[in-house]
Amino acid sequence: MSKSKITNEQLLSELQAKFGDAILQSSQPYGMLNVYVPADRTHEVVEFLQKSETLKMNYLTNIAGIHYPEDKGKELVVVYQLHSLVNNIRMRVKATLPIEKPEVQTITDLYSGANWMERETYDFFGIIFKGHPNLKKILNMEEQDYFPMRKEYPLEDPTREDKDNRFFGR
């Protein structure tokens, strides 16, 4: 991998200088900086990363959801993957959400590409992006009345009859 123009440490120190205690947690798995921020400040943080003259996180790679059913009060996690094409560095911004009220502010005003990504995350995890212009299902069929990537739902099609669990090791 070619060299980045700024380091993870620089990224983190700029974020901490700007947001202080709002950077709840940070880690660097596989050399990529991850930071946790409060759910109500994701928009602020992402906007700062995008608009900052030094960081220039100008590309939103992906928005993802995660479900940790055991973590009470912060079952759902929303993950923003940002990429600075100028500085050749990537990072993740994460926020935990309670499953009863999984709401976070939309970032469609910052990145147009967030539109479909937020719809997809809503479709699979039920995370509500407040202020999204058209928050409805995008990939699953419209009749689907649950969020299939949440872990309480089985991955398999429940109507399949020809599979005998004895022959499939479950």
Place this chain on the structure above:
Amino acid sequence: MGKVNVTVETESGVPTYSYAGGGFKLTKLDKIIGAARANSLWPLPFATSCCGIAYMATMGPNYDLARFGMERMSFSPRQADLLIVAGTIAKKLVPVLRQVYEQMAEPKWVLSVGACASSGGFFDTYSVLQGIDRVIPVDVYVPGCPPRPEQILDGVMNIQKLAKSESLRRRYSEEYKHLLSKYNIENDINEQK
């Protein structure tokens, strides 16, 4: 062809027989229409994934589906006789598949190509239809993941057998009406009668 024997004297003096004239054939209307249908099926390829690639190979010059009177792929369901469903059908695609089937005129046949179209295959998951026979009636299933072009040809030949032997009354029969009603498909061929 009926034999019209004409005796011809040859130089050796031995009479030989030749065949000449229009001749005639006794057959049943069912059979002759069945033969015509079977040898001019217009397939509608509904190819969604890798089985579609195997199907494209079947259409190409090596395997040459055109030998079976299928020179022309009909991408309009209204002129198609044979719906070839090749590939995984996601649940979101079900209304489309049904609409395509309903738009086809009678008589129509359905060939389900590959494990996914026949049973969902290994996509045992919330988003994939577990076999197209849950939403439309299927005449012939072709196993395989994906099937070899030879297998698809075999499936097509089985459809031809069905078309050849099908009674002209079948599509008007109570049994056929019952079959379609199980799938909640309107059978207007009966209403016109």
